[in-house]
Amino acid sequence: MEHLIVGFQDVLNPATLFWVAAGVTLGYVLGAIPGLGKATGVAVAIPLTFYLAPAAALGMLIGIAKGSAAGSAVSAILLNTPGEPSSAPTAMDGYPLARQGKAQKALKMGLFASVIGDFVSTMILIGLAAPLASYALLIGPVELCAILLFSLTFVGGLSGRSLTKGLIAAAFGVFFATVGLEAETFIPRLTFGMLELDDGIALVPIAIGMLAVAEMIVQAGNIKALDVESAQISDGASREDRVVLASEWRRCLPVIARGTLIGSVVGILPGLGASVGSFLSYGATVRASKTPEKYGTGMIEGIAAAESADNAVVPSSLVPLFALGIPGSVIAALLIAAFILHGLTPGPLMFKQQPRLVADVYAAMICASLIMLVIGYNGQRLFAQIIRVPLRLIIPGVLLLCCVGAYMETGSVFSIYVMLFFALLGFFARKLDFSFVTFLIGFVIGPSLELTFRQSIQILDHQAVNLSGHPIAIVFILLTLATVWWTTRDNGRTAASQQRGDCGQTDPTEAETKHIKKGG
Amino acid sequence: MRHANVVSGVVLAVVGLVMLFAVIPWQIDPGPEGMVSPRLMPSMMMVLIVALSAVLIFSNLRRADTDAPEPAMPFTWSELAALVKMGAVFAVSLALYLFVSPLAAGAGLVIGSLVALGERRLAVIVLMPAVLLLAIWLLFYKVLGTAIV
Structure with a gap:
């Protein structure tokens, strides 16, 4: 608590608050524009933070992630096109409400649910990460290697529709992480004589290429469909159509509480992601309702359920990162680069080595939640205007920022080549359903996985039988095998149902894709 | 698929x-x-x-081996066309960077992608790179106090 007070002292100054607010605003805008999102925003913004103080830099990046999660509801409600896939369930009831002249009410409920979900989840992160980290300090390389393997398999199985493809992507991520001088022998690996590769491949150009540039190219290919829609807030005549009434608050509060809980749990589990959280929460709300048939026609509870869970995922997804140093989401993987850049190595030791910086991050996260409320509430009409800007005017600016960001990482045009190579890879990965999320997480944890694997070989004296002395590692190896079995069976069922032409609504990725494609 | x-x-x-x-x-x-x-x-x-x-x-x-119909291809022609167009725009920008200047490369990237995406209004094509490059200069050189190149 003492550290947290010091954290607030560091963050509550005009300069830091300005950058946190800038991050939230930028995130809100990026989230509102279909096709852009938090991953793109954070990837492009990391180089912009090189020259900021750590608290301001990390606050800005976290602000982008939080703002983007909330902003995606704007286009979902006004355009029926979610800014991010996780807001697809928001559109189901938000768009009908907007058509009834209750767009402001829908946007306000989306914002309030987002802020509450985000704030409570931030508190869960603060309460859980440090105690979990103290247990994590008790585990050794063998256990950590097993946990990393389990995380990678878990993420690989859940991030796409095929475990096989997810694991291939993860293996490629780990493989690319081995490029550069080997840590023990200093023997160059796969550098092809290029000095630029001796230090390995930097994460930022990879992330910018795979996430932002590849996404822009995909959007450029679908630009006509996305530019057709136009957004406007059509206000109803009465005040009741513009504000959230007390009776609606009473109906929505339990829904928000459930959504926040679902989102927080989903966020903590690696690989599930915000889409799973918002669809689960929406589904649970429909099932719990006495009038489920009304959902999809403009029920405000639907917005509250989806948005609270969607936003609760972001902070809680940092729990495994802070407690174990394992990124459970693409945002967490990207934030690792930013944290390390600003002197904070995510993992259990950071609570002992850098308690003040951790407190700064927590304080910045809490401030970002409150700033999001202020900016979202006052900027509703402005954001509604921004999403009318056609994508053909946005893409060139994003591409320019991508190049600047990648270039700044090393000050060399080589980073642009790396960015373009991975943009091409990201484009094909997207279209062929190879999870780029798993690839990036594999790339980030690759060095730790290799190091702990090498240490494990030595600790176990090259004898697998010696694993019997490491029960935690055995548990995680069994969990890895169970994950493989479970996801293979699940993928097989999904494939079978697809062959029957019955996709159902059980797969959020499928459901949201269909929703976006049909534009409602 | x-x-x-x-x-x-x-x-x-x-x-x-x-x-x-x-x-x-x-x-x-x-x-x-x-x-x-x-x-x-x-x-x-x-x-x-x-x-x-x-x-x-x-x-x-x-x-x-089953008789189920093959779903649509994962790519659309417009996506592949966008990939080729954007690849060409990046190639031109890199050539401008290597043989002219970073500023020309930045302007080339914005103008090229605007044209590739179908923008034909001269005012937009001229003003947009100017505004974006000016904004980047202001952000990095004045606000953040650092040079890019």
């Missing part, structure tokens, strides 16, 4: 085998005796990729 999965599986398997038997031995020394070889992790990943690619190929070939 089944056809695409089989093709991508074959490509990945070939890439994996080439890496395993040609690139890794060529690019990574075996390392000193008594230590874990630097080739170990890259080789393990490639073995995994080859094995999983084989699984991908055979599972999709087996599924293709």
Whole structure:
């Protein structure tokens, strides 16, 4: 608590608050524009933070992630096109409400649910990460290697529709992480004589290429469909159509509480992601309702359920990162680069080595939640205007920022080549359903996985039988095998149902894709 | 997607085998005796990729034996066209960077992508790169106080 007070002292100054607010605003805008999102925003913004103080830099990046999660509801409600896939369930009831002249009410409920979900989840992160980290300090390389393997398999199985493809992507991520001088022998690996590769491949150009540039190219290919829609807030005549009434608050509060809980749990589990959280929460709300048939026609509870869970995922997804140093989401993987850049190595030791910086991050996260409320509430009409800007005017600016960001990482045009190579890879990965999320997480944890694997070989004296002395590692190896079995069976069922032409609504990725494609 | 999965599986398997038997031995020394070889992790990943690619190929070939209709291709022509167009824009920008100046490269990237995306209004094509480059200059050189190039 003492550290947290010091954290607030560091963050509550005009300069830091300005950058946190800038991050939230930028995130809100990026989230509102279909096709852009938090991953793109954070990837492009990391180089912009090189020259900021750590608290301001990390606050800005976290602000982008939080703002983007909330902003995606704007286009979902006004355009029926979610800014991010996780807001697809928001559109189901938000768009009908907007058509009834209750767009402001829908946007306000989306914002309030987002802020509450985000704030409570931030508190869960603060309460859980440090105690979990103290247990994590008790585990050794063998256990950590097993946990990393389990995380990678878990993420690989859940991030796409095929475990096989997810694991291939993860293996490629780990493989690319081995490029550069080997840590023990200093023997160059796969550098092809290029000095630029001796230090390995930097994460930022990879992330910018795979996430932002590849996404822009995909959007450029679908630009006509996305530019057709136009957004406007059509206000109803009465005040009741513009504000959230007390009776609606009473109906929505339990829904928000459930959504926040679902989102927080989903966020903590690696690989599930915000889409799973918002669809689960929406589904649970429909099932719990006495009038489920009304959902999809403009029920405000639907917005509250989806948005609270969607936003609760972001902070809680940092729990495994802070407690174990394992990124459970693409945002967490990207934030690792930013944290390390600003002197904070995510993992259990950071609570002992850098308690003040951790407190700064927590304080910045809490401030970002409150700033999001202020900016979202006052900027509703402005954001509604921004999403009318056609994508053909946005893409060139994003591409320019991508190049600047990648270039700044090393000050060399080589980073642009790396960015373009991975943009091409990201484009094909997207279209062929190879999870780029798993690839990036594999790339980030690759060095730790290799190091702990090498240490494990030595600790176990090259004898697998010696694993019997490491029960935690055995548990995680069994969990890895169970994950493989479970996801293979699940993928097989999904494939079978697809062959029957019955996709159902059980797969959020499928459901949201269909929703976006049909534009409602 | 089944056809695409089989093709991508074959490509990945070939890439994996080439890496395993040609690139890794060529690019990574075996390392000193008594230590874990630097080739170990890259080789393990490639073995995994080859094995999983084989699984991908055979599972999709087996599924293709059923009479279910093949779903649409994963790419649309407009997406492939966008990939080619954007590739060309980046190529021109890089040439401008290498042979003219970074400023020309930035302007070329914005103008090229605007034109490639169908923008034909002269005012937008002229003003947008000017405004964006000015904004970037202001942000980095004045607000953040650092040089980009």
